Amino acid sequence: MSQEFPNIEFRIPKMPKLPKIPAKAIQIGLVAIVALVILASGFYTVSPDEMGVIQRFGKFVRLTDPGLHFKLPFGIEALTKVPVQQQLKQEFGFRTTRPGIHSEFAVPADAAKEAVMLTGDLNVLNVEWIVQYKIKDPYKFLFKMREAQATFRDMNEAVVRRVIGDNSVDEVLTTGRDRLAHEVRDELQKLCNAYEIGIDVLQLIFQDINPPDQVKPSFNDVNESLQERERKINEAWAEYNNEIPKATGVAEQAIRSAEGYATERVNNAKGDASRFTAVYQSYAQAPLVTRKRLYLETMNEVMQKIGKKIIMDGSQKNLLPLLNLNEEVKK
Amino acid sequence: MSAKTRNILLIVVALAAVIVLADAVFIVNETNQVIITQFGEPIGGAIVTAGVHLKMPFIQKANYFEKRWLEWEGDANQIPTKDKKYIWVETYCRWRISNPLVFFQRVQDERGAQSRLDDIVDGEARNAVANYDLIELVRSSNRVFEQSEEAVAKDASEVLAKIALGRDKIAKIILEKADKITPEFGVEIKDVQIKRVNYVDEVQKKVFERMIAERQRIASKYRSEGDGKSAEIRGQKEKELKRIQSEAYRKAQEVMGKADAEATRIYAAAYNLDPELYQFLKTLESYRTSLAKDTWLILSTDSEFLKFLKSSGR
Numbered sequence: 001m002s003q004e005f006p007n008i009e010f011r012i013p014k015m016p017k018l019p020k021i022p023a024k025a026i027q028i029g030l031v032a033i034v035a036l037v038i039l040a041s042g043f044y045t046v047s048p049d050e051m052g053v054i055q056r057f058g059k060f061v062r063l064t065d066p067g068l069h070f071k072l073p074f075g076i077e078a079l080t081k082v083p084v085q086q087q088l089k090q091e092f093g094f095r096t097t098r099p100g101i102h103s104e105f106a107v108p109a110d111a112a113k114e115a116v117m118l119t120g121d122l123n124v125l126n127v128e129w130i131v132q133y134k135i136k137d138p139y140k141f142l143f144k145m146r147e148a149q150a151t152f153r154d155m156n157e158a159v160v161r162r163v164i165g166d167n168s169v170d171e172v173l174t175t176g177r178d179r180l181a182h183e184v185r186d187e188l189q190k191l192c193n194a195y196e197i198g199i200d201v202l203q204l205i206f207q208d209i210n211p212p213d214q215v216k217p218s219f220n221d222v223n224e225s226l227q228e229r230e231r232k233i234n235e236a237w238a239e240y241n242n243e244i245p246k247a248t249g250v251a252e253q254a255i256r257s258a259e260g261y262a263t264e265r266v267n268n269a270k271g272d273a274s275r276f277t278a279v280y281q282s283y284a285q286a287p288l289v290t291r292k293r294l295y296l297e298t299m300n301e302v303m304q305k306i307g308k309k310i311i312m313d314g315s316q317k318n319l320l321p322l323l324n325l326n327e328e329v330k331k
Numbered sequence: 332m333s334a335k336t337r338n339i340l341l342i343v344v345a346l347a348a349v350i351v352l353a354d355a356v357f358i359v360n361e362t363n364q365v366i367i368t369q370f371g372e373p374i375g376g377a378i379v380t381a382g383v384h385l386k387m388p389f390i391q392k393a394n395y396f397e398k399r400w401l402e403w404e405g406d407a408n409q410i411p412t413k414d415k416k417y418i419w420v421e422t423y424c425r426w427r428i429s430n431p432l433v434f435f436q437r438v439q440d441e442r443g444a445q446s447r448l449d450d451i452v453d454g455e456a457r458n459a460v461a462n463y464d465l466i467e468l469v470r471s472s473n474r475v476f477e478q479s480e481e482a483v484a485k486d487a488s489e490v491l492a493k494i495a496l497g498r499d500k501i502a503k504i505i506l507e508k509a510d511k512i513t514p515e516f517g518v519e520i521k522d523v524q525i526k527r528v529n530y531v532d533e534v535q536k537k538v539f540e541r542m543i544a545e546r547q548r549i550a551s552k553y554r555s556e557g558d559g560k561s562a563e564i565r566g567q568k569e570k571e572l573k574r575i576q577s578e579a580y581r582k583a584q585e586v587m588g589k590a591d592a593e594a595t596r597i598y599a600a601a602y603n604l605d606p607e608l609y610q611f612l613k614t615l616e617s618y619r620t621s622l623a624k625d626t627w628l629i630l631s632t633d634s635e636f637l638k639f640l641k642s643s644g645r
Contacts, residue, residue, distance in 0.1 A: 144400060222546050232557035
């Protein structure tokens with residue numbers, strides 16, 4: 001094999017002459033450098049949102065707060081950083097594929113399965129929720145439970161289903177959402193404490209809660225019918241409000257005009273009465289002549305108005321043969 | 332022995348010592364526990380405290396086991412409930428190696444333990460599910476649902492059935508039964524939870540049909556409520572209209588009647604002064620108004636008005 005390579009002459013460049021350093025100095029220098037490197041490898045920083053967990057030969061020895069710290073080098077002490085201040089989040093029933101101003105969501109098959117659950121009245125619902133939590137106890141979180149996060153997911157699914165299973169579909173969909181979120185949070189915290197998982201549940205928020213797609217139209221129909229009911233009632237009230245004030249006005253008008261009539265009637269009566277009284281008083285002083293005068297004045301007026309006047313002698317008894325009444329009427 | 336060979340010998344001895352020591356010392360992590368075996372035979376009890384420990388080099392072996400709670404998830408099982416509903420049930424539990432020695436002897440490692448747990452917990456879950464109605468697996472108390480507006484008469488038979496145990500207690504039963512068996516292989520179970528309960532597809536279809544029917548009932552209730560309520564309001568309106576109109580009529584009649592009475596009283600008081608004069612005046616007035624141009628008036632010369640036509644009368 002070696003003969004396949006072309007002969008290459010290796011030339012080692014000659015080192016330039018260095019000034020002589022005493023062997024003692026080199027020794028000291030080397031020791032110093034090694035010591036420095038060792039020291040440097042022992043320093044570490046913990047950022048403000050974390051806590052450091054130090055294990056010496058695998059045994060937990062201490063927790064360290066944020067800041068610059070020193071641990072024994074050479075792997076004698078090992079450091080694990082745990083983000084205790086960070087608000088962590090898990091999503092159920094959906095996944096955020098790209099967070100941002102307009103976050104994008106997706107529902108992969110396994111996430112869809114997380115959401116399907118039964119309500120207490122044996123209906124099926126798709127319930128999506130998120131849970132926000134913090135690692136409260138790094139020691140428990142690291143050393144009490146393997147796969148603490150996966151366990152927390154399982155706990156979430158179990159607790160949410162248990163709580164939803166004790167409520168009716170209507171409660172879950174409408175009235176009970178806030179109450180349920182609190183209930184689940186409390187139950188979940190209880191379970192966390194029992195499991196010594198070291199997690200503090202901050203908040204549980206239900207996102208979309210929907211009936212399955214197959215039955216969605218009928219749920220929508222219920223909403224529609226609710227709207228329809230409100231609309232019909234509103235329409236009836238509108239009619240009511242439209243007609244009643246009008247009728248009240250008309251009624252008021254009738255009453256007012258009756259009152260007007262009353263006033264008129266009484267006034268007229270009073271006027272007529274005064275007139276009659278006045279006439280009577282003067283009449284009483286000279287009844288005979290006044291009576292004649294009134295009669296004649298009236299006759300005078302009436303006679304002027306009347307078109308056909310037939311005057312008969314008092315002795316003539318039968319007038320009819322003389323008149324052709326039909327002809328007169330035709331004219 | 333020259334100084335050089337002595338030095339070499341020293342180095343060899345030191346190296347050997349390091350190698351021996353390296354095999355004698357072992358580190359137990361906070362998450363682990365260890366069983367020492369000598370040629371495959373377990374020696375002594377389990378080492379559960381973390382830190383540095385010693386063993387006989389080469390002839391003894393350190394076997395590591397987890398000390399933490401470990402995960403186990405059951406397969407989705409299709410199981411019929413007591414009321415013959417076919418459902419998928421998924422459970423999970425958390426377990427740990429409580430007796431590493433027994434664990435090591437009986438199941439060797441976690442894989443072995445997981446498969447035993449599959450048998451035991453799944454088996455107990457099956458038994459439990461088959462012994463209870465579906466509602467027992469879903470509900471965990473007998474709390475009465477908040478009666479929202481929508482809650483109309485439902486299929487009372489199954490939905491409102493009272494539960495005897497409920498989900499929590501059934502999970503506890505599974506746990507208790509399984510936990511009696513698992514110490515046989517050095518395992519302790521912490522908690523069994525029923526994670527998911529879902530209808531199998533064929534049942535699901537029927538459930539959806541039921542849900543749809545239920546919604547339709549609610550929707551038609553709303554619709555008829557809308558009709559009813561609006562009719563009620565219209566009736567109320569009619570009643571109100573009639574009341575307003577009749578009240579107005581009554582009031583108007585009262586007012587006018589009173590006025591008529593008043594007028595009558597006034598007239599009577601005045602005309603009673605001389606009823607005959609009143610009759611005379613009124614008659615004259617009616618002559619004025621009722622006799623017009625097309626009236627034929629046939630008068631006899633005997634009448635008072637014309638009696639002077641024939642003679643001055645004196």
